[in-house]
Amino acid sequence: MTDLNIKTAEDLANYVREKNLGYVKVGVFDVDGVLRGKYMGRDKFLSSLEKGFGFCDVVLGWDSNDQLYDNVTVTGWHTAYPDAAVRLLPQTTRLLPFENDLPLVLSEFVGRNEGVCPRGTLRRVLGRAKDMGYDVLSAVEYEFFLFDETPHSVREKRYRDLKNITPGFYGYSVLRSTVHAEFYHDLLDTCRAMNMELESLHTETGPGVVEAAIKVDEALSAADKAALFKTMTKVLAQRRGWMATFMAKWSRDWPGQSGHIHCSLTRDGKPVFHDAAKDHGVSDVMRWWIGGQQALMPELLAMIACTVNSYTRLIPGYWAPTDATWGYENRTCALRAITGSEKSQRVEYRIAAADINPYIALAAAIGSGLWGVEHRIEPDAPIAGNAYDKQHAAERQLPRTLWESAQRLEASGPARELFGDAFVDHYAATREWEEREFRKAITDWEMDRYFEII
Numbered sequence: 134m135t136d137l138n139i140k141t142a143e144d145l146a147n148y149v150r151e152k153n154l155g156y157v158k159v160g161v162f163d164v165d166g167v168l169r170g171k172y173m174g175r176d177k178f179l180s181s182l183e184k185g186f187g188f189c190d191v192v193l194g195w196d197s198n199d200q201l202y203d204n205v206t207v208t209g210w211h212t213a214y215p216d217a218a219v220r221l222l223p224q225t226t227r228l229l230p231f232e233n234d235l236p237l238v239l240s241e242f243v244g245r246n247e248g249v250c251p252r253g254t255l256r257r258v259l260g261r262a263k264d265m266g267y268d269v270l271s272a273v274e275y276e277f278f279l280f281d282e283t284p285h286s287v288r289e290k291r292y293r294d295l296k297n298i299t300p301g302f303y304g305y306s307v308l309r310s311t312v313h314a315e316f317y318h319d320l321l322d323t324c325r326a327m328n329m330e331l332e333s334l335h336t337e338t339g340p341g342v343v344e345a346a347i348k349v350d351e352a353l354s355a356a357d358k359a360a361l362f363k364t365m366t367k368v369l370a371q372r373r374g375w376m377a378t379f380m381a382k383w384s385r386d387w388p389g390q391s392g393h394i395h396c397s398l399t400r401d402g403k404p405v406f407h408d409a410a411k412d413h414g415v416s417d418v419m420r421w422w423i424g425g426q427q428a429l430m431p432e433l434l435a436m437i438a439c440t441v442n443s444y445t446r447l448i449p450g451y452w453a454p455t456d457a458t459w460g461y462e463n464r465t466c467a468l469r470a471i472t473g474s475e476k477s478q479r480v481e482y483r484i485a486a487a488d489i490n491p492y493i494a495l496a497a498a499i500g501s502g503l504w505g506v507e508h509r510i511e512p513d514a515p516i517a518g519n520a521y522d523k524q525h526a527a528e529r530q531l532p533r534t535l536w537e538s539a540q541r542l543e544a545s546g547p548a549r550e551l552f553g554d555a556f557v558d559h560y561a562a563t564r565e566w567e568e569r570e571f572r573k574a575i576t577d578w579e580m581d582r583y584f585e586i587i
Contacts, residue, residue, distance in 0.1 A: 137226055142182040145223040145238070149175060158229065158237045161188060161219060162251055164563055165197040165439070166490030168364045170237075182223070185243065187216025193246060193559075196566060204562045207249055207555070218244040225357055227327040231372065239357060248555030251492035255356055258500045258551060265506070267398045267405070269499055270479075273359035274346040275487045276337050276390040277366060278383060279316075280376045287376065297341030298375060304338035319369055320345070327365065329358035339387045349395070352495055359392075359491035381438070381446040381486035389446030389453055390487040394498050395471075397479040398422070398506075407475040413461055414472050417509075423459050423480055424512040425505015426468055426498065430457040430484065431531050432545040435538035435564045436497035437485050441571040444534055446486050449521040454484050456525040460516040467531075470515070484531070493560070500551040535571075539564035 139145050149157060157178045160170025169192045173181065180186075194208035195201050201209070208214060225239035242250035262269050280287070281296045299309050310317050317334060324331050324347075332346045345366075347358050363379050370377040382389035398405045398418060408416035430437075438444060446453045454467035461470050469481040482498040504510070516523065532538040542548055543561040 137228070139226045140224050142221070142223050145221075145226055145236075146179055146182055148226075149179065149236070154236070156235065158232070158235055159221065159240055160237065161192070161240045161242065162360050162490070162492065163192050163197075164249075164251060164490065164493075164560065166251070166360055166363070166492070167197055168360070182221055185218055185220045188219045188240075188242075190214060190217035190246060193217065193242070193249060196563070196570070198570075200570070202563060202566050204566055205559055207246060207559055217242055217246045227361070230323055230326050231368070239361075248553050249559040251490055251496075252353075252356070254552055254556050255492045255496040255499075256353060257553070258496045258503070259352055261551070262398070262499065262503055265503065266400050267503075267506075268400075268402075269352040270349050270397050270399060271352040271355040271495055271499070272332070272347055272349040272395045273355065273362075273489075273491055273495075274344060274391070274393050274395070275359075275362065275379065276342055276344045276392075277363075277377050277379050277487055278339070278390065279341040279343060279370060280378070281374070282376045283374060284371065284376065299336075299341050301340060302338050304336055306336040309336045310334075316369070316373065316375075319373075320366060323365055323369060324362065327361065329362050329365075342387075342390070352396070352499060356491045356495050359495075363487075379487040381440065381443040381488045385445075391453070391483070392485045392487040392489045392491075392494070394482040394485050394489075394494060395479050396422075396482065396495075396498060396502065398502075404475050404478065406480075407478045413470070414478065415470060418506055419470070419478070419480065420512060421505045421509050422502040423468055423470060423505065424510030425503065425508070426480065426482065426501045427457045427459055427505075427512045427529070428510050429497075429501035429504060429545075429547055430467060431528070432541050432548060433497040433501055434484070434532050435535065435542045435561065436493045437482075437489060438535070438538060439490060439493070439564065440488050441535050441568055443486055443488055447484075447531065447533075453486070454520065454531075456520070456531060457529040458516050458520045458525060459512055460520065463516055463518075463520065465518075465520040466516050496552060501547075504547055504551060534568065535564055536568040539568070 156172045159173050160168045190208045191214045219240045220243050221238050221240045227237045228234040229237050241252040247253045279298045281298050330348050332348045334345050337344045367377050406419035407414050447455055458466040459468035460466040467484045471479050485494050539561045548557050
């Protein structure tokens with residue numbers, strides 16, 4: 134990993150001057166976790182390091198297809214889409230190895246739009262943790278499918294009969310990863326060079342599916358790494374004539390793609406989830422954390438299952454939970470308590486898919502855990518065996534559609550307490566828009582089923 138040792142605006146300005154760079158790439162992640170950015174000339178960049186800069190606030194007012202929301206208040210035709218204040222984050226600087234080590238610098242919205250900024254929302258949640266005396270460690274692991282396709286070919290095929298880079302099943306395959314070793318090594322090397330190093334990388338079960346686990350870090354840095362990983366994996370795939378998808382589920386014939394979130398707490402550098410005197414070594418703090426996550430999961434699901442497609446994954450028997458359940462080392466539950474050594478003990482938030490916006494998903498997972506610790510929320514009894522085969526209380530049932538999830542979020546008092554009214558109102562509106570857009574579509578299923586017979 135390249136150690137730039139850039140922590141301040143002065144450090145970054147000196148680096149740009151020493152390297153005599155003409156341009157720097159800057160970016161900000163939008164509500165869907167899409168990296169929006171541009172090349173910025175040297176003089177403009179150096180000025181922006183000191184004073185910030187303006188980014189057209191339409192990126193807060195459109196969806197992932199650049200279609201304008203008609204139901205949000207922070208921006209729109211009624212505000213005439215002015216520039217939004219943005220601050221550069223020197224500590225996020227990475228060098229892009231495929232752009233001659235050009236720096237990429239992340240940023241976040243400030244001022245009147247800070248309340249709806251995804252990164253800012255997570256930062257506020259982590260401030261709450263800090264006020265409680267805790268630091269949060271997190272890591273995200275993704276599954277993604279790789280295709281021998283291009284952005285043009287998938288559209289020409291209308292996303293049918295796509296060619297995966299490998300056929301069949303074959304999880305943890307040394308054969309598959311060795312045959313395509315160049316891509317695996319490109320990804321491993323890029324992640325190391327860009328300070329988002331992977332702990333592991335392997336094939337999963339399915340045609341061309343890969344799983345990557347990003348190394349644990351302080352939660353805000355972990356979110357930066359998780360968000361960048363998705364973008365850079367897509368870049369590397371397309372540069373070799375392939376495509377990577379992080380959809381929650383791209384085919385009815387294969388399981389969905391997870392984006393599991395791992396979290397633990399420390400106080401003064403010491404882990405607090407482990408207590409050798411307690412059952413399974415689970416401390417009171419860890420138990421209350423699970424209790425909060427379990428209690429609020431149905432209300433916060435829109436922040437985790439954030440697309441219409443997310444809900445096609447949440448069906449029994451496909452490694453995705455359908456109720457707010459938990460268990461020790463139980464992969465059929467929404468929350469998996471991972472027990473072991475003091476340093477390794479953590480909670481895995483398994484409801485999340487690969488389509489998450491990591492900032493927003495981590496805010497939900499961490500915020501609900503902290504809420505549980507604050508209010509000493511006791512979880513249900515842990516599930517032993519197959520959680521899909523058991524009946525669960527009605528309050529543990531998760532919403533089944535994005536629209537329902539958005540309504541639950543909008544009505545949630547704890548969500549407003551944790552994330553603020555501005556975020557909840559704006560984000561819930563964007564999820565309502567997403568489902569409304571979906572309802573306009575005539576699907577292949579409908580055509581096949583109804584065109585002739587009905």
